[in-house]
Amino acid sequence: MSQIRFSKDHEWISVADGVGTVGITQYAQNQLGDIVFVEVPEAGKEIKAGGEIAVVESVKAASEVYAPVSGTITEGNAALIEAPETVNTDPQGDGWFFKIKIADTAELNGLMDQAAYDAYVAELDA
Amino acid sequence: MPDTAAEFLKTTPLDALHRSLGAKMVPFAGYSMPVSYPMGVLKEHLQTRTEAGLFDVSHMGQAKLAGEDVAAALETLVPGDLKTLEPGQIRYTVLLNDDGGIIDDLMVTCPAEAGLENTLYLVVNAACKDGDFAHIARKLAGRAELTRHESAALLALQGPKAATVLARLIPESESMEFMTSRMASWDGAAIRLFRSGYTGEDGYEISIPVGVAEQFAKTILDQAEVQPIGLGARDSLRLEAGLCLYGSDIDINTTPIEASLTWVIGKRRRAEGGFPGADKILGQITSGAPRKRIGIKPLGRAPARAHTEIQDGEGNVIGEITSGGFGPSVNGPVAMGYVAAPFAKVGTPLTLIVRGQPMPAEVAKLPFVPHRYFKP
Numbered sequence: 001m002s003q004i005r006f007s008k009d010h011e012w013i014s015v016a017d018g019v020g021t022v023g024i025t026q027y028a029q030n031q032l033g034d035i036v037f038v039e040v041p042e043a044g045k046e047i048k049a050g051g052e053i054a055v056v057e058s059v060k061a062a063s064e065v066y067a068p069v070s071g072t073i074t075e076g077n078a079a080l081i082e083a084p085e086t087v088n089t090d091p092q093g094d095g096w097f098f099k100i101k102i103a104d105t106a107e108l109n110g111l112m113d114q115a116a117y118d119a120y121v122a123e124l125d126a
Numbered sequence: 127m128p129d130t131a132a133e134f135l136k137t138t139p140l141d142a143l144h145r146s147l148g149a150k151m152v153p154f155a156g157y158s159m160p161v162s163y164p165m166g167v168l169k170e171h172l173q174t175r176t177e178a179g180l181f182d183v184s185h186m187g188q189a190k191l192a193g194e195d196v197a198a199a200l201e202t203l204v205p206g207d208l209k210t211l212e213p214g215q216i217r218y219t220v221l222l223n224d225d226g227g228i229i230d231d232l233m234v235t236c237p238a239e240a241g242l243e244n245t246l247y248l249v250v251n252a253a254c255k256d257g258d259f260a261h262i263a264r265k266l267a268g269r270a271e272l273t274r275h276e277s278a279a280l281l282a283l284q285g286p287k288a289a290t291v292l293a294r295l296i297p298e299s300e301s302m303e304f305m306t307s308r309m310a311s312w313d314g315a316a317i318r319l320f321r322s323g324y325t326g327e328d329g330y331e332i333s334i335p336v337g338v339a340e341q342f343a344k345t346i347l348d349q350a351e352v353q354p355i356g357l358g359a360r361d362s363l364r365l366e367a368g369l370c371l372y373g374s375d376i377d378i379n380t381t382p383i384e385a386s387l388t389w390v391i392g393k394r395r396r397a398e399g400g401f402p403g404a405d406k407i408l409g410q411i412t413s414g415a416p417r418k419r420i421g422i423k424p425l426g427r428a429p430a431r432a433h434t435e436i437q438d439g440e441g442n443v444i445g446e447i448t449s450g451g452f453g454p455s456v457n458g459p460v461a462m463g464y465v466a467a468p469f470a471k472v473g474t475p476l477t478l479i480v481r482g483q484p485m486p487a488e489v490a491k492l493p494f495v496p497h498r499y500f501k502p
Contacts, residue, residue, distance in 0.1 A: 008370065033358070034168035036452040037428055037459075055223070057429055059167040059452050060358050 005111035007068040008120065012092055013100075015108065023096040024056065027121045029088050032058040038084040040076030040097050045102070047071065049107055054097045058096065065071060069107040071100040137185035137439040139339045147354055149457045155252035157185040160356040167358035171454040172323055174363055175495070178285035179355035180346050186280050187255025188333060191262065193243045193270030200234065200246060203265055205401040207381065207392025208246070214238035216322055216331065218326075219390055220382055221250075221258060226403025226410075228385065228398045229261065230254040231370060233322060235307045247307070247318070249280070249331070263418040279339035280435045284329030284363075287351040289500065292319075292330055293346065298493035304499035312342060321500060324360065326367025326493055328500045335494045337449055368421060368492030374432055375419060375448045375462055383410035384464065386492075418470035420448060421490035423459040424477075428485060429459040430478045436465055437477040437484070444469050447478070453494055461487075 004014045010028035013020040013124070029035065039055040047053050047067040054065035054076075076098045080086060087095040112120060135158040138144075144151065149160035160182065162170060173179055193199055197208040206219030215236055235247040262273045283292060290421040293300040296310045299448045302321040308318050315338045323329040334342050346352055361371070370376045376385045381403065388411060395401060399408060425429050435448040450461030469476065474489040 035164060036168070036454075039428065046496055055428075057452065059171070059454065060161075062431060091253065098442050 003108075004067065005113060006117035007066065007111055009066050009068075011065060011068045013068045013108070013111065014116075015102065015105070018102055018105065019074060020069060020071070020102050021096050022098055022100060023064075024087065024091055025117070025121075026091050027124075029091040029095070032056065032061075032063060034059050035084045035087045037056075038080040038087060038097070040078070040080060041073045043073055043075055045073040047073065049110075056084075056103060063095055065092050067100065068111055069100065070096045070103040072103070073098050074101050075099040132135045134184075135142045136185075138182055140182045140184065140281075143343055144182065147159045149354070149356060152357070154357060154417055155185055157252065158164075159185060159301055160354070161353050162356040162358045166357070167362065168454050170353065170355045170359035171362050174285045174359060175455050176230060176286065177351045177353070178218045178283060178291050178329075178349075179325075179359070180343060180352050181276065181282040181284065181355050182279070183331070184279040184339070184344070185252035187248075187250040187259060188274045188275040188278055188280060189250075189254065189262075191248055191266070191270050192246055192273070192344040193266070194244060196244050196246050196270045196305070197236075199266045199269040200262075201395070201401065203262065203402065205318045205391045205395050205404075205407065206234065207394050208234060208236075209395070210392075210394075211236040211364065214306045214308060216304075216307050216320055220296060221261065222382075222402040222407075223378055224402050225378075225379040228372075228376045228380055228382065229378060230258050231372055231376060232258070233320070233404075233448075234270055235320065237307065237309075237318075239309055239363040244441075247275075249320075252418060254375060275333070277336055277352075279336055281334065281339070281343060282323055282325075282329060283332065283346060283352070284323045284325040284327045285351075285354075286328060288329040291346065291349045292350050294349065301502075302330075302500075304328070304501050313338060315342075324367075324369055325363040326369070326497045327363075327395060327496055328498055340368050359451075362451060363450060363463065365449050366455055366493065366495040368462070368494065370419070370447055371414070372460075378435060378456065380419075380464075381407055381410060381415065383407055383415040384417055385418065409470050414467055417445065417464045417466050419448070419464055420470050421492040421494060422450070422463055422476065422487050423460065423466060423490035424450075424459040424478060425486040425488065427458065428480055430461050430480050430487070433462055434463075435479040436463060436487075437479060438469065439475060439477060444476075455495050460490075463491070465489070
């Protein structure tokens with residue numbers, strides 16, 4: 001059974017069997033606008049929670065994507081390199097950025113669940 | 127920025143219209159301005175290249191400068207040839223300081239209408255307007271009088287369909303040549319048309335009384351070919367067109383020669399001088415400038431943004447990017463910046479340092495997208 005958690009930086013992480021799939025949220029893609037370039041990490045890279053791990057660029061600006069948890073990258077979504085607009089059209093599906101073998105699943109407790117994230121975003125829009 | 131800052135932002139006469147159209151508003155040069163509409167920057171850009179787009183540029187500074195010998199007076203502050211400006215002509219020029227640095231770039235129009243023989247019409251950048259107008263008024267005191275024109279909004283209608291659209295409302299606009307201006311009337315209001323713009327496309331800039339600006343904008347937006355376009359696409363359009371953004375590509379530390387704007391120095395002015403920084407600027411025309419503004423094409427897919435370091439092939443820093451991003455019409459990254467003069471030739475390989483990583487690029491010919499100005 002998978003669970004989805006959210007960071008304050010608008011990353012989502014969907015966890016199954018100790019591996020998290022990470023992307024940016026619908027709210028984040030909407031704020032960024034048309035995405036024209038994505039840089040994803042290579043398998044084997046180790047990262048601490050909160051570290052810069054990927055890059056997403058809209059026409060106007062570049063933004064960092066942070067690792068919501070510590071761990072080792074198992075796969076970057078190579079399809080985004082040729083089709084970065086997938087992040088706009090399907091941010092929480094085909095627009096995933098990378099998969100990460102989670103070092104300490106307890107770190108997930110520091111992230112928001114769907115209800116908490118929805119409330120957080122509603123607050124930002126207020 | 128503190129929340130209270132928003133309360134001090136000025137608004138343009140089209141503020142309510144932007145909000146009703148769902149614009150994303152951002153602070154820019156002290157104004158609350160639309161950066162994009164629900165269409166999004168990418169489609170807004172392409173819309174302007176293929177159809178037509180309407181921009182609110184009311185934040186820019188408009189003024190009249192009047193005096194017996196107004197062209198000669200203004201020539202003491204800029205290197206352009208203004209004395210030979212024909213009635214109805216517009217000229218792009220730059221205000222210079224005594225070191226030859228650019229205080230601002232601006233459009234100077236010689237109005238064709240009777241009664242305006244000793245008047246020039248100026249349009250300057252929003253962020254510079256207070257400083258520019260104070261500078262001009264002070265330097266030309268006793269020779270010319272500057273009157274800010276704050277009762278007019280400024281709109282830009284740009285794109286290959288702009289002429290067809292505007293002709294429907296104002297038939298006399300269609301035959302105007304690029305870089306000319308005339309008065310016209312719309313719904314009883316006197317408006318000034320300029321066939322000019324900041325996108326590389328054909329189009330108009332329209333100075334219109336505040337009281338009718340919103341109705342005029344709505345009428346333009348009712349035309350099937352037109353969509354509202356924000357500052358985001360305005361920036362990517364002008365970058366592809368190789369046009370300078372003041373404060374990024376040019377500023378008080380760049381001369382027109384360094385900025386590859388040598389063409390703004392009128393032929394007579396090169397011979398006579400008599401503008402601020404003339405010794406330095408004319409010296410650079412003769413002996414070359416130490417650095418040059420160039421187009422830069424990153425060879426990968428990653429955009430290189432302003433302040434990206436430029437190196438030669440051996441790790442020496444040779445310059446910096448001043449404007450950079452993704453060009454929707456080019457469908458790839460584009461940039462402009464300065465490099466040491468020996469590296470300024472088109473085709474020269476460059477190395478850009480993006481997020482600490484070297485990225486190959488080369489000096490590119492400007493503009494990235496050909497200009498399509500109307501010259502019958």
